[in-house]
Amino acid sequence: MSKWTFNAIQVRQDGQIEKVGLSPHQFTRIDKYIAALEAAASSTVANPIFSQYFVRESVVPVLGAIVPAGNIEYGLCQALHGEEAIVAAYRSRCGRSTQDVVIGIIAGSPGNIATPCGNCRDILLDDLGTDFEIVSGVADGGEAVVANMSHFLFSKFKTLSTIEIHPDLDNMIKVTIHHGDLLVNDAFSPKNVHPERKYHALIATKVERFVGAHDVMCDYHPIYALRDAIRQARRKHDPFVQSVVIVSKGSGEKAPHVMYKDRQHLLSLNLQAELLAKEENDPPVFLATYDDKHKVTGLWQTSVKQWLPLPFTSRNFGQEHIELLTNYYKGIRR
Numbered sequence: 001m002s003k004w005t006f007n008a009i010q011v012r013q014d015g016q017i018e019k020v021g022l023s024p025h026q027f028t029r030i031d032k033y034i035a036a037l038e039a040a041a042s043s044t045v046a047n048p049i050f051s052q053y054f055v056r057e058s059v060v061p062v063l064g065a066i067v068p069a070g071n072i073e074y075g076l077c078q079a080l081h082g083e084e085a086i087v088a089a090y091r092s093r094c095g096r097s098t099q100d101v102v103i104g105i106i107a108g109s110p111g112n113i114a115t116p117c118g119n120c121r122d123i124l125l126d127d128l129g130t131d132f133e134i135v136s137g138v139a140d141g142g143e144a145v146v147a148n149m150s151h152f153l154f155s156k157f158k159t160l161s162t163i164e165i166h167p168d169l170d171n172m173i174k175v176t177i178h179h180g181d182l183l184v185n186d187a188f189s190p191k192n193v194h195p196e197r198k199y200h201a202l203i204a205t206k207v208e209r210f211v212g213a214h215d216v217m218c219d220y221h222p223i224y225a226l227r228d229a230i231r232q233a234r235r236k237h238d239p240f241v242q243s244v245v246i247v248s249k250g251s252g253e254k255a256p257h258v259m260y261k262d263r264q265h266l267l268s269l270n271l272q273a274e275l276l277a278k279e280e281n282d283p284p285v286f287l288a289t290y291d292d293k294h295k296v297t298g299l300w301q302t303s304v305k306q307w308l309p310l311p312f313t314s315r316n317f318g319q320e321h322i323e324l325l326t327n328y329y330k331g332i333r334r
């Protein structure tokens with residue numbers, strides 16, 4: 001008899017996530033979920049010297065030994081997250097072989113659904129794909145929740161016409177292309193690997209437009225375009241996002257791929273605005289591709305919240321933390 005009881009999650013028609021019982025297939029995998037949680041609970045890898053937020057993790061491959069992992073903090077509030085540690089440790093043990101894995105996470109309270117941060121979604125997506133399970137629980141037992149990697153991804157953007165683009169949006173797209181080309185600093189990324197990820201970004205507030213572009217250096221720890229625009233918005237103490245534009249070169253077949261790390265940073269800026277304005281807001285995000293003559297070839301729409309399901313934000317840490325954060329943001333307004 002396990003000390004954990006298991007539930008799964010599914011996406012409703014309206015896009016909301018709800019808990020459900022395990023599927024018949026998942027019932028056959030309960031031994032893997034238990035093994036993943038037990039290995040994570042006994043993992044001694046985590047060393048969060050700043051946050052003291054211990055995230056103990058493990059990965060259970062079909063073949064080979066269970067691999068413990070955890071979060072390691074360094075520098076100044078710089079973190080190697082548990083999921084990043086998982087990828088490195090798992091590949092060290094198992095090489096590049098492709099096999100079914102289950103990730104176990106011990107953190108939070110019973111019944112919590114795992115919420116990998118944006119950057120962890122980026123590395124999990126690229127290295128382990130879109131279809132594997134993550135089970136989360138606490139060491140003492142209780143409800144544990146099984147999610148699939150696909151629950152943390154979103155690319156079902158609404159397609160818009162490129163024939164009649166609203167003049168304001170058309171103007172913002174042109175501004176983003178022009179100023180993004182002036183700002184971009186990327187001598188190091190290969191031209192033909194994931195060209196849909198080479199995008200510029202524009203954040204429009206009530207009074208300003210902030211353009212950002214990728215800043216890539218030889219150590220391959222880039223600042224992505226949205227974060228670049230966010231820095232400018234913060235310098236003007238203007239986090240009040242009204243709309244966002246993303247542009248990348250492309251034929252219109254697929255939308256620009258905005259890294260989940262960047263989506264999360266945008267959500268954090270929007271949270272700052274929500275806390276200061278005392279009201280929730282979900283600004284639209286427009287994604288455009290364009291050709292060599294800067295003609296728009298594809299146009300899509302989503303929103304700051306829609307394209308990052310099950311987000312990892314300060315709201316995950318509870319109301320007391322939100323009040324501290326609100327007071328901090330009020331304090332830095334000049």
Ligand SMILES: [Zn+2]
Nearest residue numbers: 081116117120
């Ligand atoms: Zn993470």
